[in-house]
Amino acid sequence: MTKQNPDFEAKEAKPGGGLKQIFIVGPPNVGKSLIFNRLTGKNVSVSNYPGTTVEVSSGVSPNLPGFEIRDTPGAYSLIPITEEERVSREIILAHPDALFLHVVDAKNLRRMLPFTLELLELGRRVILVLNLMDEARRYGVVIDTEALGEALGIPVVATVATKGEGLDRLCAVIRDGVTALPPVPAIDYPPEVLQVLRQLVPSGTPLVPARIVSPDLLEKLPLVERTELELGLRLARQRYADGILSEVASFPAVSQTGFSSFLNRLTMNVWTAVPIALAVVYFGVYQFVGKFGAGTLVDFLENDIYETYITPPLTTFVERVIPSRTLQDLFVHDYGMFTLGLRYAVALILPIVGTFFLMFSVLEDSGYLPRLALLLDRVFKKLGLNGRAVIPIVLGFGCGTMATVVTRILETKRERIIATLLLGFAIPCSAQLGVVLAMVAQRREIFVAWLVVMGAVFMVLGMIAAKKVPGRPPVFYLEIPPLRVPRLSNVLTKTYSRMYWYFVEIFPLFLAASVVIWLGTITGVFQIVIQAIQPVVQAMGLPPEAAHSLLFGFFRRDYGAAGLFDLMNHGRLNERQIFVSVLVISLFLPCVAMFAVMQKERGWRFAVGTSAAILVTATCVGISANQILRLLGWS
Amino acid sequence: MICRECGTEFDEKQSEVACALCCARSHCSMVKCPNCGIEMPRPPHPLTLLKEKLFGKKNMGKAEPAPDGLCRRPGFTLSEIPEGKQVLVERFLDPAHVRKFLALGILPGMSLTVVKQNPSVLVRAGYSVFALDKALAQTVLVRKL
Numbered sequence: 001m002t003k004q005n006p007d008f009e010a011k012e013a014k015p016g017g018g019l020k021q022i023f024i025v026g027p028p029n030v031g032k033s034l035i036f037n038r039l040t041g042k043n044v045s046v047s048n049y050p051g052t053t054v055e056v057s058s059g060v061s062p063n064l065p066g067f068e069i070r071d072t073p074g075a076y077s078l079i080p081i082t083e084e085e086r087v088s089r090e091i092i093l094a095h096p097d098a099l100f101l102h103v104v105d106a107k108n109l110r111r112m113l114p115f116t117l118e119l120l121e122l123g124r125r126v127i128l129v130l131n132l133m134d135e136a137r138r139y140g141v142v143i144d145t146e147a148l149g150e151a152l153g154i155p156v157v158a159t160v161a162t163k164g165e166g167l168d169r170l171c172a173v174i175r176d177g178v179t180a181l182p183p184v185p186a187i188d189y190p191p192e193v194l195q196v197l198r199q200l201v202p203s204g205t206p207l208v209p210a211r212i213v214s215p216d217l218l219e220k221l222p223l224v225e226r227t228e229l230e231l232g233l234r235l236a237r238q239r240y241a242d243g244i245l246s247e248v249a250s251f252p253a254v255s256q257t258g259f260s261s262f263l264n265r266l267t268m269n270v271w272t273a274v275p276i277a278l279a280v281v282y283f284g285v286y287q288f289v290g291k292f293g294a295g296t297l298v299d300f301l302e303n304d305i306y307e308t309y310i311t312p313p314l315t316t317f318v319e320r321v322i323p324s325r326t327l328q329d330l331f332v333h334d335y336g337m338f339t340l341g342l343r344y345a346v347a348l349i350l351p352i353v354g355t356f357f358l359m360f361s362v363l364e365d366s367g368y369l370p371r372l373a374l375l376l377d378r379v380f381k382k383l384g385l386n387g388r389a390v391i392p393i394v395l396g397f398g399c400g401t402m403a404t405v406v407t408r409i410l411e412t413k414r415e416r417i418i419a420t421l422l423l424g425f426a427i428p429c430s431a432q433l434g435v436v437l438a439m440v441a442q443r444r445e446i447f448v449a450w451l452v453v454m455g456a457v458f459m460v461l462g463m464i465a466a467k468k469v470p471g472r473p474p475v476f477y478l479e480i481p482p483l484r485v486p487r488l489s490n491v492l493t494k495t496y497s498r499m500y501w502y503f504v505e506i507f508p509l510f511l512a513a514s515v516v517i518w519l520g521t522i523t524g525v526f527q528i529v530i531q532a533i534q535p536v537v538q539a540m541g542l543p544p545e546a547a548h549s550l551l552f553g554f555f556r557r558d559y560g561a562a563g564l565f566d567l568m569n570h571g572r573l574n575e576r577q578i579f580v581s582v583l584v585i586s587l588f589l590p591c592v593a594m595f596a597v598m599q600k601e602r603g604w605r606f607a608v609g610t611s612a613a614i615l616v617t618a619t620c621v622g623i624s625a626n627q628i629l630r631l632l633g634w635s
Numbered sequence: 636m637i638c639r640e641c642g643t644e645f646d647e648k649q650s651e652v653a654c655a656l657c658c659a660r661s662h663c664s665m666v667k668c669p670n671c672g673i674e675m676p677r678p679p680h681p682l683t684l685l686k687e688k689l690f691g692k693k694n695m696g697k698a699e700p701a702p703d704g705l706c707r708r709p710g711f712t713l714s715e716i717p718e719g720k721q722v723l724v725e726r727f728l729d730p731a732h733v734r735k736f737l738a739l740g741i742l743p744g745m746s747l748t749v750v751k752q753n754p755s756v757l758v759r760a761g762y763s764v765f766a767l768d769k770a771l772a773q774t775v776l777v778r779k780l
Binding site: 076077079081107108111112139141223224226227228230231234235238251254370373374375377378381386387472473475476478479482 | 730733
């Protein structure tokens with residue numbers, strides 16, 4: 001029933017430094033990354049995949065000498081819907097000689113096996129990994145892995161990655177070497193499908209659909225025909241998969257899944273889900289990130305550690321070694337690399353971002369985010385987004401730069417543009433939020449007014465964007481995973497890798513900003529700019545010193561916010577000025593890193609245009625807020 | 636009333652015969668032609684007509700907003716199935732959305748259980764649960780089991 005695989009696609013297969021490459025592929029949410037971390041142990045390193053910015057982690061395993069293991073973004077099939085799936089597709093196509101671990105959710109094998117067949121058709125060496133085997137067993141699913149492997153002609157390994165079960169066997173299978181190309185499955189495609197395919201390729205080409213059908217090719221077909229073709233291919237593969245599975249596995253019908261549990265019902269019912277969401281925001285964001293991270297931890301690191309043990313000796317040291325006051329300023333004093341850049345990065349930003357990422361990882365692993373997506377879908381539709389966008393938007397409260405990269409999970413270009421806009425305009429990142437909240441927390445009225453204005457800007461901007469950005473209105477579809485208790489080790493790993501990413505991406509910018517500020521000050525450029533923006537600052541009713549903070553806001557919003565915070569602490573701002581300045585700095589330009597990512601993902605025109613628009617909006621909102629408050633007589 | 640598709644004249648009561656097969660009949664603003672099975676909006680209640688006369692028309696007599704062409708077909712879509720019912724997927728009505736269903740693994744011939752209709756449609760397929768918004772659910776033609 002199988003035919004020999006002709007040598008297919010011998011294009012550029014660079015063995016990375018003599019290491020054989022292993023790619024972990026498969027749909028989202030089946031434990032790919034966990035298997036990756038289990039195999040590679042602590043050797044996680046995050047690197048950019050060439051040509052894109054999506055992070056493809058790579059690592060080596062002590063148990064698998066000579067192999068390099070790489071994790072890929074989730075994908076359901078070779079026909080991509082989202083940007084991240086496109087990345088996975090490209091990886092699969094570019095590495096004909098690599099070994100692919102196709103990780104699937106064992107209980108949903110029926111649904112996921114067609115992708116394995118696609119990989120086999122393409123002529124890839126595949127090991128099928130049936131993960132989450134414990135959940136499958138709970139439902140009474142029985143799979144004869146030996147027989148399944150025989151039917152497919154590839155090794156099949158059952159694992160429970162969370163407990164480390166089956167991973168030794170997986171390593172053994174990999175070590176044994178999967179050298180021979182597996183047979184191409186002889187799938188019985190209907191004649192109509194084959195006929196369409198024949199028209200697409202020069203005659204004489206073997207009709208193996210996975211090798212012929214590419215997104216570019218499909219784009220050329222009229223929509224109806226394309227759909228017929230895709231559906232026909234998928235149905236044929238599904239029939240083939242079902243044929244195999246009917247002999248080697250049994251999937252008992254269940255009337256009840258974990259979905260009927262009490263907690264689950266609470267998170268899905270609108271009346272109880274809203275209070276739950278508010279509770280998550282209150283305890284997770286306000287109490288944990290705001291109070292504990294931005295308050296207690298920052299206080300401890302900044303005042304008790306940094307200002308006591310690091311700044312004074314460093315300042316003394318630099319002052320002794322470097323005679324010139326100007327050069328000293330580069331490293332220490334008010335805006336020095338060590339006293340401003342490093343201090344911000346380590347003592348201020350790191351604890352805030354760290355606690356945020358910790359909370360985000362817990363939410364992510366518990367399966368709560370898809371439920372939040374479900375709840376917010378209707379609100380997001382008004383903004384031209386769908387519920388799925390909660391993931392980048394919520395992440396944006398941690399780090400807008402990372403969130404901009406994550407907009408790739410959105411399906412249409414339109415949604416990615418709108419989400420990026422919202423992230424740039426109206427979502428303050430945690431670093432900024434920490435300082436801003438400290439300022440507005442002085443009086444409840446200011447806090448509420450700030451919240452209202454920010455919310456209004458977010459909604460109005462989204463609605464305008466939904467009207468103006470061309471494209472089809474969004475649709476929402478998402479698999480809702482069962483609620484799972486997050487595993488500590490996994491949460492910590494995720495938090496660690498996010499913080500690592502943050503540090504590598506953002507940290508150099510902090511230092512660079514210090515250097516630029518230093519240069520600007522000694523050359524006198526800053527004085528000129530500050531003079532130039534004085535009228536705007538005055539129109540906002542702010543004291544002249546605020547111009548300094550706003551200028552710093554160009555580098556990082558939170559630099560600006562921190563400057564304003566200082567002004568406030570020195571009693572230089574009245575309540576109206578606090579409100580106006582906080583508003584302006586919250587809406588201010590995104591940081592340099594985010595600008596770079598926007599440029600990378602959306603292009604120069606978008607990045608520059610958005611930044612200009614943000615600047616204008618922030619200024620206008622600031623000036624009008626000042627005028628309105630003045631008319632109302634609030635000072 | 637007169638069916639706008641086949642022209643058969645029928646009483647609203649008669650349509651209940653055609654609707655008997657349907658599981659959504661208690662809360663549905665549509666009537667079905669007993670002859671061809673086409674759905675159309677229920678004619679407005681006399682009180683509604685009076686209200687409209689007094690206070691102006693308020694979008695009340697209109698059919699439920701349905702994407703183009705979706706109103707003119709027999710059968711039911713996923714968005715019309717009450718919670719707890721099991722259905723069989725017949726086909727997809729909008730080719731633009733088929734890829735999404737393929738990604739989720741929802742294929743013609745598959746049986747689904749509707750778990751919830753609000754705020755979005757939740758369906759269980761096998762051991763998984765999927766959320767689809769109304770617009771998407773309206774493009775899935777299903778058959779009652």
